[in-house]
Amino acid sequence: MNTVLSFILFTLFSCTSFAQESTCLKARDVERIQKKIKISLQGTDNYCDPNNPKYTFVNAILFIEGLDLKGPIVPSPWNQDIxxxxxxxxxxxxxxxxxxxxxxxxxxxxxxxNNPAMYLCPVMQDSAYSSVTTLVGTMMHEARHVDGYGHEKCEEGQYKGQRFCDKAITDKGSYAVSIEVFSKLAVSARNIHPSLKQLSLDWALLYTDQFINKFTNVKPIALLQEDSGNTYIFDGSQLSPVATKSIFPEGQFLPRNSLEWVFLPKNHTHNPVRYSVLDTAQISPVEPQGSFMQDYLKSPLEDRRQYKDVVYGSSTEYQLFVQLKGNTLLVENSPIEVNIKVNGPWGEAIRLFTAQDYNATAKNRIYVLNEKDEVFRVEIESNTYKVTKIENPAPGIVAITNLGANKYGLNRNGQLFKRVDGRYTLMKDFKDRRFKSLSRSGEMDLPRGSLVHKYLESLKP
Ligand SMILES: [Zn+2]
Known part of the structure; x- marks a missing residue:
């Protein structure tokens, strides 16, 4: 028997569950849907119980029917318009x-x-483990298999060698459908809860990362922000304005996850906003989420103003939150529940970077840049840490980012450099401009890890 599995990492988001309203589904709706599809799931015909698998399934159909998808949905790597x-x-x-x-x-x-039935596994029937958006993504994924799309072996990552992946998103297979569903929910759904939008975004990024072997057509981009607050998308040679000043007051973009930034206003009087880019034409604010963000939001202004830099870790298996307060690193790690205070040897620290693997057992590595352009690595494991100085970092460059095969950097004066023949060279086209932040989006076609892997690579002579 040729079975097509829709393998999904339910463990990653299993901690995220959403309280469902325990209102009864309307009998009229249930009957209408039963005329469209035979519901042979286990469970009773009690459509008032959200824990009943039949309720969960019908509720997902009603969720689809009620979606209000608006906004500029343009074809992009995340939306193959299937x-x-x-x-x-x-x-x-x-x-x-x-x-x-x-x-x-x-x-x-x-x-x-050759069987137009979808088999739902127990984890998908359990509302404690799946959200309605996850179920919807799964349903549409399975429907795509009926068109004859299967999976191939994963070339990278955790599932290397197992037939859980799709070759390329442009092949428009089942994962392309999943990613289209999640990215549309994240970007264009007007009437769903922000936490569901956020979860959808996480799924879109996770699927792209884990289950697409070759993520083609992605052009990594960077956000460049001028001192004035004007913000641009930078593709390595050109600047395109992305927003008005009113949306981005003075502040910094923190690279957070693949294709996401958190914008942290400099004066800390405004709340940080999490941004994602699923189309280069569109940057969408997403509700900030997570306990650490909530902690930040609740902090008194005086406390916030002491934060020189903030780094958010992966949103997948665990979260890491690091603040540079004065010259002290405050590290919180969840769900391990570790709080560490690191008084390092760096003196006047100014920037933080992180490098993390998507693996809870991996060490957390944080890099601190000081005013003398020295770089220190802080490795955190359970509740201990180790600080190591990195030898020979690139002098004068305070931010480095990769775009395709090239590396770009900003120096302390805000000038933009390109690395040519192993050296950072001032970009003449932009010699009169001054930028205060350079932050690249994630790059899905590279091995997992964050900016700092590349930052450290770039430091090598
Ligand atoms: Zn599948």
Whole structure:
């Protein structure tokens, strides 16, 4: 039997559950949907119980039907425009029955060739483990398999060698559909809860990273911000304005995750805003989330003003939050619940970088840059830390970013440099301009890790 598995890392977001309202689904709606699809899931016909798998499934259909997707949805790597505007039409035309999955292994759902049934695995039927958006992404993914799209072996990462991946997003397979669903929910859905938008964004990024072997057509970009607050997308040679000043007061963009930044206003009087870029034409604010962000939001202004730099870790298996307060690093790590204070040998510290793996067992590595252009690595493991000085960092450069094969840097005066033949050379086209921040988006086609891997690589002669 040729089974197509939709393997999804449910463990990564298993801590995220959303309270569902325990209102009854309308009998009229249930009957209408039952005419479209045979619901052979286990459970009773109690459509007032959100823990009933049948409720969960019908609720997901109603969620799709009620979606208000607006905004400039333009084709992009994250939106291959496979789905029609009414996702339910796509789903119902391919899936005629939903059944209990009994051959699940690590999968969330699967379909079998030449059988228009979708098998939902236990994890997807449990509202404690999945959100409605995750279920919707899974349903549309499985519907795509009915069109004849399978999976191939993963070339990289945790699932290397296992048939859980798609070759390229431009092949428009099942993961392209998942990513389109999640990115549209994150960017264009007007009437869903911000936490669901955020979760969708995380899924879109995670899927792209984990399950697409070759993520083609992605042009990494950087955000460059002038002293005036004007902000530009920089592609390595040209600047395109992205927003008005009113959206970005003075402050800094912190690279957070792949394709995400957190904007932290300099005077700390405004709340930070998390931004994601799913199209170069569009930068969307996303609700800041997470306990550390909440801590920041609750901090008194005097405390906030002491933060010289802030770094947020991965949003996947664990979170790392580092603040540079005075010259002391305050590190909080969740869910390990570690709080560490590091009084390092760096003296006047000015910048932080992180390098993390998507692996809870990996060490957390933080880099501190001081005013003398010295770079220190702080490795954190359980509740201890180790500080090491990095030899021969690039002098004068306070921010470095890779765009494709090239490296760019900003010096202390805000001038833009390009690395040519191993040296940072002033970019003549921009010699009269001064920028205060350079922050690149994530790059999906590179091995996992963050800016600092590349930063440190760039330091090598
Ligand atoms: Zn699949």
């Amino acid at each position: 789905l029609p505007s009414r996702w339910q039409d796509y789903f119902f035309s391919r899936i005629k029955e939903v059944r209990n999955g009994s051959n699940c292994g690590p999968a969330m759902a699967y379909v079998v060739w």
